[in-house]
Amino acid sequence: MMPGRSTTPAKSTLIEAARVGQKDAGYETIFTPAFRVVSGQVISFHDLSEPDGPAAAIVDDGAAEEFAIKEYMVDEDQRRVAISLLNMAISRHAHRRGLTVDGTGASATSSRQRATGPTSSTGSP
Numbered sequence: 001m002m003p004g005r006s007t008t009p010a011k012s013t014l015i016e017a018a019r020v021g022q023k024d025a026g027y028e029t030i031f032t033p034a035f036r037v038v039s040g041q042v043i044s045f046h047d048l049s050e051p052d053g054p055a056a057a058i059v060d061d062g063a064a065e066e067f068a069i070k071e072y073m074v075d076e077d078q079r080r081v082a083i084s085l086l087n088m089a090i091s092r093h094a095h096r097r098g099l100t101v102d103g104t105g106a107s108a109t110s111s112r113q114r115a116t117g118p119t120s121s122t123g124s125p
Contacts, residue, residue: 008040014058021057031096034089036081043081045089 009017015032022030033054035044042048046055048064073079091101 008037011037014042017057018055022054025052025056027054029096032092034085034092036085036088038081043085045085 014035014037018033018035019030031054033044033046035042035046035055035058037043042055042059044055047053047066048055048059049062049066050056051061069082073082
């Protein structure tokens with residue numbers, strides 16, 4: 001939950017708060033950190049206890065807990081959350097590096113490659 005709130009805000013509100021927090025912390029590049037909200041808790045690979053971290057504005061001070069991903073992924077629902085976070089983080093990193101989704105939903109290709117020649121992609125049968 002965000003500081004001073006008793007209910008979990010919409011994810012869009014959390015995203016905006018994270019981006020404003022980054023701006024206030026002096027980030028040169030503002031980005032949307034990869035996170036999920038599960039049962040009112042923010043789950044992320046970012047260090048949520050870091051006061052100037054990319055998601056600091058959406059976590060109550062002192063509320064962050066660290067846990068091993070190996071332990072978290074034992075539960076099937078938690079495994080889905082972790083995989084979703086990995087996909088989100090990879091997708092956002094690729095986007096920041098100039099890669100775009102090729103439309104199939106199964107892979108990413110460089111926009112320069114798309115404009116100049118053939119690309120390869122993978123997908124499910």
